[in-house]
Amino acid sequence: MAIDAATVRKVARLARIAEPEARIDPLARELTGIMAWIEQLAEVDVEGVEPMTSAVSMTAPLREDVVTEGGDPERVLSNAPRRSGDFFVVPKVVE
């Protein structure tokens, strides 16, 4: 299936990546090429096949619902691009 420029813009928006206008058409061509190659999966008979959602069949283990670590704001904030005291500084989200 051909991926057009509008679809690239929509997907880039969903992925929160600002693609410059000059990249839109090349990306449309690249993604179309990759998806055309992927289309061959349509040949496989998957009638009645259970989707494989994990590499080994195991049930997710449960752990005790207890606090294991915490109370160390310095470690949590040590890589923050911007901080103020014990808080991350982020762009304003509420007007």
Added chain:
Amino acid sequence: MSGLTDLTLRQALDALGTRKISSEELAGAYIAAIEAARPLNAFVLETPEKALEMARASDHRRASAEAGPLDGVPLGIKDLFCTEGVRTTAGSRILGAFTPTYESTVTSQLWRDGAVMLGKLNLDEFAMGSSNETSAFGPVVSPWRRQGDAAPLTPGGSSGGSAAAVAAGLCLGATATDTGGSIRQPAAFTGTVGIKPTYGRCSRWGVVAFASSLDQAGPIARTVEDAAILLQSMSGHDPKDSTSLNAEVPDFPAFVGKSVKGLRIGVPKEYRVEGMSPEIDALWEQGIAWLRDAGCEIVEVSLPHTRYALPAYYIVAPAEASSNLARYDGMRYGLRVEGGNLTDTYEKSRAAGFGEEVKRRILIGTYVLSAGYYDAYYLRALKVRRRIADDFTEAFGKVDALLTPTAPSAAFALGENAEDPVAMYLNDIFTVTVNLAGLPGMSVPAGLDAQGLPLGLQLIGRPLDEGLLFSLGGAIEKAAGFSSKPARWW
């Protein structure tokens, strides 16, 4: 001093054990080798002071007879493993100068056993690539060259720094990761041994995530025995990774040298792909003959869905990646490019931080997961994945292990496959099936092509059967007598 870096890991452990050499001397020799090899661009961060400090601590432990199984052994660490207090980048600008405040489980086990860290190794950005060319730090240059040709070659990817460093004698072994072939293909390209264990054998905790249902850590080393020693230390159950297997870790090194007589080895006919180099085919025949001579019975098997593995992978892996990489939003760590509002800041940060291949995969993943396409692409790919895994289950009803080539060609030149993403993806044609099925797979160097470049053979085992792979790999290693090293040009 140069003789020190020629020892294998086993030999170095023996020499350290009998106090013929000290860990400090050994680390010093490797630090000098790394400095001299900067044209290879294998290390993105050298940690010589830390290495010497860890080596001196190891010498003290030896002196007081408290040495661990890897005590004093200098290793390189793929820069996808979080290392406490040491910058970890995943080969991406988006992580910037990210410095973890915690240690990955795999590396913490290596340090627990006494290993010494030389530094962090280059890789494709977020391990997405087969040539190490997508790294924000630029490509690794292979220590190998074609005979009479100075053209720079790829060491393979994504663990290109790990493979190049081991091949060039810059460390005794290295950690690596494999999502679609990223341990085995670089091992094949550089004449080294690489094993991707069973999914869940090594903890993924603290390893930067690419595609969580496929990612596995493993070692790259100079010999099969060295790889077994390293995997022993890296393996084991970890409650911090919910997909970590709670299974006993056998004595892997003890499997090397065991007889392989009477084993049934499958040769999958679908791996004879069109356009495969005749040299690869000849090497495969040679490998079959070696195992037959060692007493194995060779059986042709069929893995009918092999050709659908790569297209299925290029849905499953990007889908998981688009989800995993959503965390890089410039808020809590890493690169932030300020925009007019929150969304603008996200979009600008991610545009500036991710490279082209990573963006391409995030877009594919977002597309196949988006409304209207989920069933047609993602769900179908998961069903095809089941078909591929079932093929292996059926084959393992008849045979104990499989023998295939590792890669469809020898190492190619840097830049050669850069224009066509699909051509690059085809590098993983023989390795990716193993990740989809969650099986252990190992690449063993088996010979050189007409241009003097290494070629590898792949062994694939049943879940948790790494021990058998070490026995078979040891048999191939012995029969091949592979001892070639790249001629030093750097």
